Amino acid sequence: MQKIGVFVCWCGSNIAATVDVAAVAEAVKGEPGVVFATDYQYMCSEGGQSLIKETIKEQGLTGVVICSCSPRMHEATFRKTVEAAGINPYMLEIANIREQCSWIHKNKEEGTEKAIILAKAAVAKLNLNTPLIAGESRVVKRALVIGGGIAGIQTALDIAEAGYEVDIVEKQPTIGGKMTQIDKTFPTLDCAACILTPKMVDAAQSEKINIYSYSEVEKVSGFVGNFSVTIKKKPRYVNSDLCTGCGACMEKCPSKKTPNEFNMGLDNRTAIYIPFAQAIPKVPVIDTAACLHFKTGKCGICQKTCSANAIDFDQKEELITKEYGAIVVATGFNPLKPTKFDEYQYNQCADVVTSLEFERLMNAAGPTKGVLLRPSDQSHPKKIVFVQCVGSRGQSCRDHSYCSKICCMYTAKHAMLVRDKYPDTDVTVFYIDVRTPGKNFDEFYRRAVEEYGVHYIKGMVGKVEQVDGSLKVQASDLLSNDQMVLDADMVVLATAVEPDPTAKSLATMLTASIDTNNFFTEAHPKLRPVESPTAGVYLSGVCQGPKDIPETVAQGSACAAKVIGLLAKDKLLSNPCVAHSDELLCNGCSTCANVCAYGAIDYVDKEVNDHGKREVRHIAVVNEAVCQGCGACTVTCPSGAMDLKGFANRQIMAEVDAICK
Amino acid sequence: MREINEMLKKKVSELLENGTADRIIGWQAGEFCYDVTPAVMRKDNLDELFYNGFCGANQSKYLIQESLEEGKVLALLKPCDTYSFNQLVKEHRVNREKVYALGIPCSGMLDVDKIKALGITGILSIEDNGEEIKVATMYGDKTCKRTEVLQERCKVCKGKEHKAYDELLIPDEDAPEVPNGEDRFELVNKLEAMTSQERFDFWRGELSKCIRCNACRNVCPACSCRTCVFDNDNSGVAAKSNADDFEENMFHIIRAFHVAGRCTDCGECSRVCPQHIPLHLLNRKFIKDIDEFYGEFQAGEDDTAKGPLTAYTEGDCEPSIVMEKGGEA
Numbered sequence: 001m002q003k004i005g006v007f008v009c010w011c012g013s014n015i016a017a018t019v020d021v022a023a024v025a026e027a028v029k030g031e032p033g034v035v036f037a038t039d040y041q042y043m044c045s046e047g048g049q050s051l052i053k054e055t056i057k058e059q060g061l062t063g064v065v066i067c068s069c070s071p072r073m074h075e076a077t078f079r080k081t082v083e084a085a086g087i088n089p090y091m092l093e094i095a096n097i098r099e100q101c102s103w104i105h106k107n108k109e110e111g112t113e114k115a116i117i118l119a120k121a122a123v124a125k126l127n128l129n130t131p132l133i134a135g136e137s138r139v140v141k142r143a144l145v146i147g148g149g150i151a152g153i154q155t156a157l158d159i160a161e162a163g164y165e166v167d168i169v170e171k172q173p174t175i176g177g178k179m180t181q182i183d184k185t186f187p188t189l190d191c192a193a194c195i196l197t198p199k200m201v202d203a204a205q206s207e208k209i210n211i212y213s214y215s216e217v218e219k220v221s222g223f224v225g226n227f228s229v230t231i232k233k234k235p236r237y238v239n240s241d242l243c244t245g246c247g248a249c250m251e252k253c254p255s256k257k258t259p260n261e262f263n264m265g266l267d268n269r270t271a272i273y274i275p276f277a278q279a280i281p282k283v284p285v286i287d288t289a290a291c292l293h294f295k296t297g298k299c300g301i302c303q304k305t306c307s308a309n310a311i312d313f314d315q316k317e318e319l320i321t322k323e324y325g326a327i328v329v330a331t332g333f334n335p336l337k338p339t340k341f342d343e344y345q346y347n348q349c350a351d352v353v354t355s356l357e358f359e360r361l362m363n364a365a366g367p368t369k370g371v372l373l374r375p376s377d378q379s380h381p382k383k384i385v386f387v388q389c390v391g392s393r394g395q396s397c398r399d400h401s402y403c404s405k406i407c408c409m410y411t412a413k414h415a416m417l418v419r420d421k422y423p424d425t426d427v428t429v430f431y432i433d434v435r436t437p438g439k440n441f442d443e444f445y446r447r448a449v450e451e452y453g454v455h456y457i458k459g460m461v462g463k464v465e466q467v468d469g470s471l472k473v474q475a476s477d478l479l480s481n482d483q484m485v486l487d488a489d490m491v492v493l494a495t496a497v498e499p500d501p502t503a504k505s506l507a508t509m510l511t512a513s514i515d516t517n518n519f520f521t522e523a524h525p526k527l528r529p530v531e532s533p534t535a536g537v538y539l540s541g542v543c544q545g546p547k548d549i550p551e552t553v554a555q556g557s558a559c560a561a562k563v564i565g566l567l568a569k570d571k572l573l574s575n576p577c578v579a580h581s582d583e584l585l586c587n588g589c590s591t592c593a594n595v596c597a598y599g600a601i602d603y604v605d606k607e608v609n610d611h612g613k614r615e616v617r618h619i620a621v622v623n624e625a626v627c628q629g630c631g632a633c634t635v636t637c638p639s640g641a642m643d644l645k646g647f648a649n650r651q652i653m654a655e656v657d658a659i660c661k
Numbered sequence: 662m663r664e665i666n667e668m669l670k671k672k673v674s675e676l677l678e679n680g681t682a683d684r685i686i687g688w689q690a691g692e693f694c695y696d697v698t699p700a701v702m703r704k705d706n707l708d709e710l711f712y713n714g715f716c717g718a719n720q721s722k723y724l725i726q727e728s729l730e731e732g733k734v735l736a737l738l739k740p741c742d743t744y745s746f747n748q749l750v751k752e753h754r755v756n757r758e759k760v761y762a763l764g765i766p767c768s769g770m771l772d773v774d775k776i777k778a779l780g781i782t783g784i785l786s787i788e789d790n791g792e793e794i795k796v797a798t799m800y801g802d803k804t805c806k807r808t809e810v811l812q813e814r815c816k817v818c819k820g821k822e823h824k825a826y827d828e829l830l831i832p833d834e835d836a837p838e839v840p841n842g843e844d845r846f847e848l849v850n851k852l853e854a855m856t857s858q859e860r861f862d863f864w865r866g867e868l869s870k871c872i873r874c875n876a877c878r879n880v881c882p883a884c885s886c887r888t889c890v891f892d893n894d895n896s897g898v899a900a901k902s903n904a905d906d907f908e909e910n911m912f913h914i915i916r917a918f919h920v921a922g923r924c925t926d927c928g929e930c931s932r933v934c935p936q937h938i939p940l941h942l943l944n945r946k947f948i949k950d951i952d953e954f955y956g957e958f959q960a961g962e963d964d965t966a967k968g969p970l971t972a973y974t975e976g977d978c979e980p981s982i983v984m985e986k987g988g989e990a
């Protein structure tokens with residue numbers, strides 16, 4: 001028989017205002033096993049915790065029920081408290097009488113009744129609890145960063161700085177991400193390449209950082225501290241060890257007509273290419289879809305040209321499996337391609353461009369060498385219209401409901417840069433709201449309006465039309481309620497930030513969660529912003545939500561701090577609330593393995609002793625280190641062979657019975 | 662039928678003779694001609710083997726035990742039995758290697774209660790001759806039409822194709838057609854149209870007739886657990902079902918949940934229930950719901966496909982999204 005003490009918390013007035021706490025304590029006194037019950041103002045305070053410890057000793061308690069806030073808040077704290085007083089931390093149950101009771105009831109009588117029921121359910125469960133002991137597991141002192149944008153680079157540099165090994169997996173031929181394509185950066189207008197390139201070089205030169213470029217994560221297994229990850233290195237068809245990055249192959253390649261991704265398709269590249277001059281690694285890749293050798297079996301000019309003998313048409317995809325203690329997701333974003341927004345004529349009209357395309361048109365390393373020219377006829381645009389919020393903050397199915405956060409600022413930047421370089425250009429920005437919170441951000445925007453004379457019109461663009469080589473923009477001014485038609489030489493669409501399309505499959509591989517927009521979800525929106533809900537998986541940069549560079553870098557460093565905190569540990573305690581199957585009851589039907597999202601269940605042929613009868617049976621065995629204790633298998637198992645420690649079927653049933661009594 | 666019987670006997674003795682299998686699960690007549698039960702036979706008592714419209718019993722379940730024994734067992738599987746057979750193989754309950762499955766044709770099984778309901782009593786023998794059923798009774802010879810006395814499950818027959826076999830007695834194309842065509846969800850639709858109180862009363866009324874003989878569970882090929890939770894004192898379920906009459910009714914609800922997504926709709930549970938409780942309706946409600954939520958699914962169609970309720974794939978969406986978008990994302 002257990003000796004149970006029940007402690008009912010007031011939580012100041014949070015609970016006590018809606019629940020008669022003394023009545024709850026009184027009501028549970030008659031429950032089986034309960035030898036002590038009381039109420040106290042703040043159980044989580046030092047006084048409250050001492051009260052628990054003293055009572056455990058005085059009354060010789062074997063278990064404790066605390067009626068308080070959600071176990072998510074203080075379960076860990078109270079487990080430590082009871083452990084300090086000498087009882088097993090899993091002989092503690094928390095009845096949530098705050099979030100699930102006082103906060104949702106107005107009437108004190110109803111609140112009290114429910115609190116009593118919840119307390120009784122916790123007592124009923126605790127009567128069936130058994131002490132559990134957490135296992136230990138080691139920590140592999142290496143981190144994996146998926147995505148080599150500024151976020152991933154920053155995180156990797158910080159982890160390496162602390163002395164741990166880091167691998168970066170980047171799916172593109174080079175690291176750097178979107179920042180490599182940006183011209184100048186708000187709010188200070190320094191050039192993106194000037195501040196990014198040194199970091200890329202640092203990453204490449206760090207002894208602790210290993211970059212797998214042109215690679216993807218193929219498979220992830222394991223758990224916090226002990227992940228095993230298979231990385232797929234796609235064939236570049238160029239031997240990185242031999243290549244000197246001289247670029248002679250690119251000069252000679254006769255296939256020159258492939259749209260250049262780096263310049264957003266605004267010019268062409270060769271089949272063998274290095275995306276841009278500062279690329280890291282500076283080793284070309286062969287685009288097999290464009291390469292004449294791959295298409296016809298002939299050509300091979302690059303191979304003949306290369307004095308280092310680095311071209312290897314037979315290179316094969318390579319799979320590398322490595323162990324990691326922590327995984328960082330830094331997969332970033334892509335700007336939406338506005339192909340579904342017919343009203344802006346993006347598909348039809350070369351002079352309607354996205355903001356990222358505009359960055360390339362302004363960039364000295366871009367297709368026009370930094371001279372702003374219209375894509376259609378290479379003339380200087382004299383009238384430019386910017387449209388904000390394309391695909392953001394909308395209600396229709398082609399829109400995202402969220403604000404992309406960075407577009408107000410970079411549009412102000414674009415407008416300002418144009419006016420600065422080409423003062424005779426007329427610049428108009430259509431906006432829904434201008435949102436510029438951030439250090440020196442509003443000042444920046446005001447400068448665009450006040451010093452650079454950019455016309456800001458609160459309104460929406462209804463239609464863009466191409467008339468005689470120029471554009472007509474139909475719009476409405478929401479402040480004056482006027483309809484207007486503007487002539488424009490160029491229209492720039494500030495399109496929404498979208499998570500990388502690989503986010504969803506990656507989330508599944510990592511058993512991390514994503515929200516309805518496919519942004520990775522943090523463990524707690526306020527208190528754990530850089531951790532995913534899956535232990536050992538961390539979030540860095542725009543993959544978690546739209547951000548500008550300063551915020552991305554701040555988050556990247558925060559994320560590194562968390563990873564370092566984990567890698568610094570020698571061992572981790574595992575959750576003992578895991579599943580296990582009763583070998584005598586198991587049918588070997590494999591249903592449990594079918595539903596386990598973590599692949600924690602194996603089938604083995606095992607000799608069992610069924611009441612003296614020895615036989616070999618095919619049965620389910622749980623890998624306790626991999627099991628997350630989700631319970632999916634236990635509810636699926638038809639025979640009841642599978643059960644969850646700490647949440648056994650009998651315990652749940654006892655709770656239900658207590659509630660339904 | 663006589664013809665098929667001859668062919669069957671010949672085939673079976675051939676297979677036992679040449680060592681393909683060393684025993685067979687066949688059917689044996691009981692006290693009455695319509696009271697037929699499965700039985701294990703060997704070469705020496707093969708004479709007793711026969712096959713007629715009362716050999717409805719699904720043999721698959723017996724294979725759980727039989728496939729644990731030494732040697733290979735010959736199983737006679739009607740088309741519908743093969744679904745249960747697949748399901749059991751899939752769940753590793755029947756060792757496929759220990760079974761030689763002979764697919765036999767079926768022209769629909771007969772329900773003696775329906776014959777009796779036609780006023781035909783004092784039955785001495787029944788001759789199953791295709792379209793017409795000849796019944797010899799204490800009061801003289803009677804006849805009735807096959808379609809009038811078919812079992813409920815045969816009126817919604819899944820078809821004459823065998824979904825698993827090592828050998829077919831006759832090719833599926835040449836097998837007789839079972840006159841089916843009724844909507845198997847007709848009664849489920851009626852139940853769904855009831856108010857919840859009416860439905861509650863209906864099931865309470867039906868389930869209260871249960872005498873807990875466990876025949877439904879014991880015959881069910883989906884109820885294949887080594888130890889049923891209702892026989893396991895530690896499960897916490899067993900004792901509860903004895904608490905009162907309502908808890909006892911829960912036996913059926915729990916059973917229906919346990920077989921959901923696995924029940925092949927073989928109809929054995931309803932067939933064997935001495936209290937004539939329409940147990941198949943509970944299962945069919947689940948089948949209908951599963952079809953509607955996850956797309957049509959027939960348990961036992963093959964021996965590999967994961968059931969819709971017990972499959973996890975990397976494409977599954979987050980629960981929050983299922984709630985929002987109804988599982989489409």
Ligand SMILES: Cc1cc2nc3c(=O)[nH]c(=O)nc-3n(C[C@H](O)[C@H](O)[C@H](O)COP(=O)(O)OP(=O)(O)OC[C@H]3O[C@@H](n4cnc5c(N)ncnc54)[C@H](O)[C@@H]3O)c2cc1C
Binds near residue numbers: 172217
């Ligand atoms: C037009 C425009 C102008 C901007 N101007 C400014 C500005 O002036 N100032 C400012 O502060 N911010 C600006 N930004 C925002 C800035 O671009 C982002 O804040 C920053 O790039 C975010 O970095 P990131 O590393 O999170 O994502 P990204 O830069 O998108 O990097 C993600 C990296 O991960 C890789 N990756 C993705 N999926 C995988 C995978 N599955 N496996 C391996 N690798 C993967 C990608 O290839 C990419 O290299 C601008 C954005 C745009 C669109």
Ligand code: SF4
Binds near residue numbers: 629630632644
């Ligand atoms: S509780 Fe079961 S389903 Fe969940 S992770 Fe553990 S073994 Fe897998």
Ligand code: SF4
Binds near residue numbers: 587588619
């Ligand atoms: S679901 Fe249950 S019976 Fe089936 S294999 Fe898993 S533990 Fe065994």
Ligand code: SF4
Binds near residue numbers: 881925926
């Ligand atoms: S529940 Fe009934 S119909 Fe379903 S498989 Fe079992 S016996 Fe057959």
Ligand code: SF4
Binds near residue numbers: 870871876930934938
């Ligand atoms: S066969 Fe009928 S009476 Fe027997 S347990 Fe099943 S439902 Fe009850």
